[in-house]
Amino acid sequence: MKSKDWLNRNKRDFYVKKAKKQGYLSRAAYKLIEIENKFHFLANSKKILELGAAPGGWSQVALEINPKIEITAIDILDLKINHPQINFYKDDFLSFDYSKKENYYDLILSDIAPNTTGHQSTDHLRIATMLFDIIELLEKVLVTDGSFITKIWKGSEEKEMIKILKKKFKLVSYFKPDSSRKDSAEIFIIAREFIK
Numbered sequence: 001m002k003s004k005d006w007l008n009r010n011k012r013d014f015y016v017k018k019a020k021k022q023g024y025l026s027r028a029a030y031k032l033i034e035i036e037n038k039f040h041f042l043a044n045s046k047k048i049l050e051l052g053a054a055p056g057g058w059s060q061v062a063l064e065i066n067p068k069i070e071i072t073a074i075d076i077l078d079l080k081i082n083h084p085q086i087n088f089y090k091d092d093f094l095s096f097d098y099s100k101k102e103n104y105y106d107l108i109l110s111d112i113a114p115n116t117t118g119h120q121s122t123d124h125l126r127i128a129t130m131l132f133d134i135i136e137l138l139e140k141v142l143v144t145d146g147s148f149i150t151k152i153w154k155g156s157e158e159k160e161m162i163k164i165l166k167k168k169f170k171l172v173s174y175f176k177p178d179s180s181r182k183d184s185a186e187i188f189i190i191a192r193e194f195i196k
């Protein structure tokens with residue numbers, strides 16, 4: 001094994017072990033913790049919509065940081081956490097009925113990920129298709145000045161996506177958490193101050 005591969009594998013194992021020890025349902029929890037340490041969204045949000053929420057590591061982090069937060073969590077798989085402030089819907093984010101939640105959320109989180117093929121540009125196109133749908137949804141559910149945080153796997157559609165987001169938000173930036181493998185195409189887009 002090359003030393004870079006070894007380092008990456010080691011780091012992945014480190015966060016898996018750490019999550020187990022600290023009682024988090026996913027190693028992804030650490031990515032949200034890092035995002036929060038830099039941007040402080042959760043501390044300042046009341047109602048969040050979480051897309052691709054299972055098994056529930058991000059929900060755990062959100063409630064830990066802000067015990068008053070209300071979460072609408074959506075996933076096609078089961079959430080492994082039960083909490084009075086989490087309204088979980090086992091559904092495809094595209095079929096969910098958002099009509100009762102118009103202009104409702106001040107933060108939209110997406111860690112949604114399609115099944116991967118291992119072929120980087122195919123996987124990128126799959127996640128990008130989902131994200132373009134989510135971006136259309138923002139108009140309906142996100143409040144003015146609200147925020148949107150999403151994972152993306154880098155690739156060809158990213159430029160167009162950033163262009164669209166820059167028209168909808170006053171501030172758009174990238175963030176690569178330390179807990180995200182260096183060799184992965186994963187990066188987070190942080191969009192702030194939604195313009196209606």
Ligand SMILES: C[S@@+](CC[C@H](N)C(=O)[O-])C[C@H]1O[C@@H](n2cnc3c(N)ncnc32)[C@H](O)[C@@H]1O
Pocket residue numbers: 025026028029051052053054055056057058059074075076077091092093094111112113114115
């Ligand atoms: C990386 S995981 C999310 C991990 C989560 N942030 C956590 O910390 O536990 C990505 C999730 O996206 C979900 N997903 C994929 N396609 C979806 C869809 N069309 N609608 C809703 N959820 C979907 C998957 O089922 C998976 O649970």
